[in-house]
Structure formats: C-alpha cells, structure tokens
Amino acid sequence: xxxxxxxxxxxxxxxxxxxxxxxxxxxxxxxxxxxxxxxxxxxxxxxxxxxxxxxxxxxxxxxxxxxxxxxxxxxxxxxxxxxxxxxxxxxxxxxxxxxxxxxxxxxxxxxxxxxxxxxxxxxxxxxxxxxxxxxxxxxxxxxxxxxxxxxxxxxxxxxxxxxxxxxxxxxxxxxxxxxxxxxxxxxxxxxxxxxxxxxxxxxxxxxxxxxxxxxxxxxxxxxxxxxxxxxxxxxxxxxxxxxxx
Amino acid sequence: xxxxxxxxxxxxxxxxxxxxxxxxxxxxxxxxxxxxxxxxxxxxxxxxxxxxxxxxxxxxxxxxxxxxxxxxxxxxxxxxxxxxxxxxxxxxxxxxxxxxxxxxxxxxxxxxxxxxxxxxxxxxxxxxxxxxxxxxxxxxxxxxxxxxxxxxxxxxxxxxxxxxxxxxxxxxxxxxxxxxxxxxxxxxxxxxxxxxxxxxxxxxxxxxxxxxxxxxxxxxxxxxxxxxxxxxxxxxxxxx
Numbered sequence: 001x002x003x004x005x006x007x008x009x010x011x012x013x014x015x016x017x018x019x020x021x022x023x024x025x026x027x028x029x030x031x032x033x034x035x036x037x038x039x040x041x042x043x044x045x046x047x048x049x050x051x052x053x054x055x056x057x058x059x060x061x062x063x064x065x066x067x068x069x070x071x072x073x074x075x076x077x078x079x080x081x082x083x084x085x086x087x088x089x090x091x092x093x094x095x096x097x098x099x100x101x102x103x104x105x106x107x108x109x110x111x112x113x114x115x116x117x118x119x120x121x122x123x124x125x126x127x128x129x130x131x132x133x134x135x136x137x138x139x140x141x142x143x144x145x146x147x148x149x150x151x152x153x154x155x156x157x158x159x160x161x162x163x164x165x166x167x168x169x170x171x172x173x174x175x176x177x178x179x180x181x182x183x184x185x186x187x188x189x190x191x192x193x194x195x196x197x198x199x200x201x202x203x204x205x206x207x208x209x210x211x212x213x214x215x216x217x218x219x220x221x222x223x224x225x226x227x228x229x230x231x232x233x234x235x236x237x238x239x240x241x242x243x244x245x
Numbered sequence: 246x247x248x249x250x251x252x253x254x255x256x257x258x259x260x261x262x263x264x265x266x267x268x269x270x271x272x273x274x275x276x277x278x279x280x281x282x283x284x285x286x287x288x289x290x291x292x293x294x295x296x297x298x299x300x301x302x303x304x305x306x307x308x309x310x311x312x313x314x315x316x317x318x319x320x321x322x323x324x325x326x327x328x329x330x331x332x333x334x335x336x337x338x339x340x341x342x343x344x345x346x347x348x349x350x351x352x353x354x355x356x357x358x359x360x361x362x363x364x365x366x367x368x369x370x371x372x373x374x375x376x377x378x379x380x381x382x383x384x385x386x387x388x389x390x391x392x393x394x395x396x397x398x399x400x401x402x403x404x405x406x407x408x409x410x411x412x413x414x415x416x417x418x419x420x421x422x423x424x425x426x427x428x429x430x431x432x433x434x435x436x437x438x439x440x441x442x443x444x445x446x447x448x449x450x451x452x453x454x455x456x457x458x459x460x461x462x463x464x465x466x467x468x469x470x471x472x473x474x475x476x477x478x479x480x481x482x483x484x485x
Contacts, residue, residue: 152316
C-alpha cells in the first residue's frame, strides 16, 4: 500500500515537473493570469452543469435507444433486423462531429426542430445507441443460457423476465462499460459547439476570445472537463469493487 | 402419469435426433429415460416438457395435448430441473423461489415466504436460504433449483441429468433429494446415467439409442431385458 502511494505520488511529481517546465518555457508566461477569468465564473459554472446535464440525459436516452436497437437487431422480422444493422454501420462509420452536423441539418432542420440543445441531445442519443447496443450484446452473452430457459418454464412474462431477472444482472455487468460510455459522452459534448449549443467548450471558447485569454481559457477547459471525468472514473472503480465484493 | 408419443420425429440443425418415436406408458409415477450419450433422451424430455416442439408427431402427457396447449397453460402444470441449476445469481436462494411465487403465481410476500421456508426445511437447506447461488455448493444450488421448480406445486417434474455437473458426493445429495420427492408421490420424468438410482427411484423406464426407443416398461424389466441393445448397455455399465 505504502509502495503504491509512493509510486502514485512519484508519477504525479513527474507530471508536475513537466507542467512546470512547459509553464516556465512558455513565451507569454509573464502575462498569464488565470484570475482574470474570475468574472466569467458564473457563466462557466452554468455551462459546466449544462454539460453534465446534457451528458446525463444523453446517457439515459441512448441507453434506452440501445436497448431498443438490441431488440430490433435480434428481431425475427428480417426488415427490422436489417434496419438495425444498417443504422449500426452508418453510426460506426461516421465521426461524431459529422454525425451531429448531419442530424442538425438533414434531420432536425427539415422536421422543424430548432432548439439546438434538444437537437444536440437527440444527435447524441442516436450516435451512442449502437455503442450501448454492443454493450448490451456483450452483457447478454455473459448471462448463463440456462437462465433464459428457466425463466420461460417458470412462467415469467417477457416484461417480468427483463425487469426482474435480466436488467438487474445486466446493470451490474454493464456498469464499467456504461461509465466508459458516459465519459465518452461528456468529452463528446464539446462537439455540440458546432451547432451552437452553449455547453462548456463553447462557453469558455467565447469568453477566452472576448477577454483575449486563450492560454488561461484552454487550461481552464482542460481542468473543468477533468473535474467531471476523473471523479466519474473513481466512482466507477469504487462501485466495481463493491459489486465484486 | 400417462405418456403417449405418436411418431415423434425431431430434426435439429439438419440432424434427425429423434426418429419416429412411439411410446405409451400408463400409470407410472416416476419414469427414467436411459441410454448412452447422444441417444436422444434429453431431446425427448425437452419435447415432453414443451421446451422444444417436435418436427412432427403428437405428444400427450397426462391427457394434455402438449403441442396444441399454449406454453403459458402447459408450464403451469410442469416443473423442469436443468443440468446446470440456472438460478438467478443476483437473488438469494430464497428469493429465487419467492420471486416465482410472487410474480408468476401472484402469491403475497408472506404466502411465498411460508411456502419457501417449508421447502427449504424439507430439503435441509434452511441455513442456506439467504445465501446467493455463488455461495452454495453445486449440490445445494441444484437442490434449490428443485425447490424452485416444486414451489408452485406442478403436477409433473422433469429432470434433465440433474447430477451430470456434480462430483460423486454432491450427486448423492441431489439423488437423496429426488428420492424424497418419490416418497411424497411427486410424479417425475428423469434423464439419468445412474442405473442403480433409476432402479431405486423409478417405476418405469424408457431405453433409447440413436434417436429410437429400443425398449420400455416396468423398472423390474431391467433385471431381464428383452432386447439385445439394452442387455449390452446394462452389461457394459454394470462392469464399472
């Protein structure tokens, strides 16, 4: 334990030294002043929470969409199955930023959806659905096949099978990859700036341009995103330990 | 118990696993399905229990037309114990039983718990009621699986080699539990490789080879088999 802590502190110290070296060799270091961003703190805090909110909503909705996509791709109806497979291929083959733009201009616009935030969440839900589906496929494979037969013979309805037997097991199995996907969504929300959603990246980008504090702004961006993702990873590891205990 | 199978043929992945099986058994309480591996015993059991449907033929169990009765209706009358226990790992042994009674058979929590407690007591598992399946031995888990199948008072239980995944000591535990069922006049059909056990617990047998029924009858008939293949099989298994 002591050795582990020592190694961790040593690793942190090496990164710290590297950061100090970069700071000292930076040509404009005398003008660097993070405190000048302070007046914009309420806006940044609002954007931070908005990003978290968008990510949470996208996580929940894309999980549900992933389950639906799972059922579609497992369907005995060939047309449905192929629709699911084609959707998978399109998403897996598209960069997120291109997909968000495509959803905004080619789906939301013609449908008269103008609220950028709603469109952003919608785009994320669609984009993450196949990733969630892949996670569900993996988790389903981890469930002992005898359980499926037992549920049938014992007389559980499909609804009961899913909600009382499968879902609690799936959530345990899927928790680590689900957190991984959540982290991916948080980082990915920065791309919603391209359709004008005032999330964290967009907000800090605007503030740093207005105040001409680019270095401070980028540094703050870096820190604020890590403030979301690092605790998330810590929670994930803690829950994983609890589950496996 | 009455079993009537008429010209059952079952094709699985292009292979004929049951070939024109016709079988009539009347007034048996416990039937043992015997035969070498790959004979089609488990397949016949799965057809009798409606887990699978035959490619062709008719099956009647205790007067019920298995093929034309809905799954929901038929499964109310039967219980099935699998080779592997199939317990739900996120629930305790007790909850594995009560969830079926509460959700499927609409018993109250108290009623379900009372039924479970009686059965756990009967199968000497009271001390393990609140353990998760992973904390149970293979024999204990299989006995919980028997309790789960028994809880809703089915009229027939089907056992598919319930001891095949267990070591000899744990096998004894499970066989002992099945003997108890027999003493309580619970009707069952069992696929087993344990010939001595079959003699002890069953009152009728069906001997199969290569998807066909070779011989069937009262269990005493095993002492004087009528067919050469059954004679050979018994000679072979008795050697070891």
